[in-house]
Amino acid sequence: MKNIREAIEKELEKRKGLLKLKPAWVARDFLPPGKRLGLPESEYNLGERGGICERWVASTTKADNKISVPNEGLSMINIDDIELTLKDAVEAAPDLIMGEEYSKTHKGLGRLPKIFDYEERLPYHIHQMQEHAKLVGCNSKEEAYYFPEGLDTGKAPDTYFGVHPYIVEENKQELLLPAMINWKDDSILQFAKAFKQIPGDGFHVPSGTLHAPGTALTIELQEDSDVFAMLQAKCGPKLISKDLLFKDVRDEDKKTHGEKIILDMINWEVSGDPYFYENRHTPPIIITTTNTAEEYWFFYNTNKFSGKRININPGGKYFSKEKGVYNILVWKGKGTFGELKIEAGNFDCDEILVSHKAAINGVEIVNQDNNEMIIYKFFGPDINDDVPFLKKYKN
Known part of the structure; x- marks a missing residue:
């Protein structure tokens, strides 16, 4: 840690308080990439790991993929003669990077910016709230989206959010269960509303909110976590592994409650809000x-x-x-x-x-x-x- 701190102190002095960073490319295996991240065509396909679908920016968060790769998701500092992650730098020199007072009350940077880029709409899913994420040693994942202008928005540029309000008002949450149990299609989307992804526009999405992001290339800012539960079995032509439904669910909860445990993890207040658009739509x-x-x-x-x-x-x-x-x-x-x-x-x-x-x-x-x-x-x-x-x- 001492050597890392010395290296960071020297670099900050040299760059007048700035640290140059390298891109952190992240693969996903459940959907094909949209190929709009600026990489050569040949670099997107990674075989068993899937394809590069995301770029994480100034990241101190490790990607949680089935095939684990050292430092995937972690940003590297662009510094001569040393391989150093931003995560290690923040841990070794929190006061130099975050300031003395802020570093006393915050363990790290506490956020994760990223660009995500998929050919198909993402599955209907949630990111667990803190009470559920902590059970598997993770942080909650509140997030927000922005759709940059001047780019192809893809084949399905609309995002499904929440559920129809009557489902919550009439306590009919179990309507979502058959699609999760049968795990064969995208029929679960019938219970949600779709909103157009308008370039130059965005949304705020609290943790626990049901959503299925569309194919517009998206800049995202979120809490520093990679926790999720996928509720939709099929996106485009691909059937997604049901393991992703229970990715961040304790084995004992899965065994005792099955698919019903996912219903307990949903933020129904936000997902069933009849004014979802008015309360979550965030234009600049x-x-x-x-x-x-x-x-x-x-x-x-x-x-x-x-x-x-x-x-x-x-x-x-x-x-x-x-x-x-x-x-x-x-x-x-x-x-x-x-x-x-x-x-x-x-x-x-x-x-x-x-x-x-x-x-x-x-x-x-x-x-x-x-x-x-x-x-x-x-x-x-x-x-x-x-x-x-x-x-x-x-x-």
């Missing part, structure tokens, strides 16, 4: 406008994480000053972030962690491109106490 909210740039909230409505989007005009500048540690993903354009070169699509320089000290001192961003620059900023819990919340609609 403007924060600041200058002569050369605009900044928006694009992940909000929760204290567990938050996100901002910066748009900078060609040749423009923007001074980014924040309340604590965050990371960036350069989505469009090229230029500089502090003294570091940045360029969208260049995996050597499109991802940076901004330490607490650099965040509060501020970093100048310069767009050196002839086109607009877009940068996404991702924050963990309790960094932004001014994050906005949607007006609450009640039945």
